Amino acid sequence: MIAIDTNIIIRLLANDEPAQYKKAYTVFNTQEIFIPDTVILETEWVLRYAYEFSPKEICDSLTKLFGLKNIHLSNPASIFQAIDWHRKGLDFSDALHLTQCQQHKKLYTFDKAFATKAKKQSNCIVELL
Numbered sequence: 001m002i003a004i005d006t007n008i009i010i011r012l013l014a015n016d017e018p019a020q021y022k023k024a025y026t027v028f029n030t031q032e033i034f035i036p037d038t039v040i041l042e043t044e045w046v047l048r049y050a051y052e053f054s055p056k057e058i059c060d061s062l063t064k065l066f067g068l069k070n071i072h073l074s075n076p077a078s079i080f081q082a083i084d085w086h087r088k089g090l091d092f093s094d095a096l097h098l099t100q101c102q103q104h105k106k107l108y109t110f111d112k113a114f115a116t117k118a119k120k121q122s123n124c125i126v127e128l129l
Helices: 006-013 018-030 037-048 056-064 076-087 092-099 112-117
Strands: 033-035 071-073 106-109 124-126
Touching: 006 018, 006 037, 006 056, 037 056, 037 076, 037 092, 056 071, 056 076, 076 092, 112 124
Parallel strands: 033 071, 106 124
Antiparallel strands: none
16 A cells, blocks of 8 residues: 655645646546555645635535545545535535544634534534634
8 A cells, every 4th residue: 555645645636737637636546545644644735725616616526535445544534524514614624623533522723613503513613712
């Protein structure tokens, strides 16, 4: 199994550099691939800011990519939950943070939008400090 960096995923999803896209495509079609959570987080950020993907486009792209049989994630349930919460309006990074706090009673934040959007999404209460 190999691991990949953010730019490999970006080349595949954005298809903006033909030579690199071809190499990324080949890797995705011939290798067992591990994608670290940090790469997933960075991928969402790059797709949103550099490529102006909408939340729906990001969620659809990541869901399809992570659904491939040769893709391995450290915690697939957590990643798919974050994608679902992002689809429902949570910022992706906030959603990913929240998925990793499920065994805790509260997650404190200064981010009012996060606290508001996270209501009733999780057993972990997102509370303003």
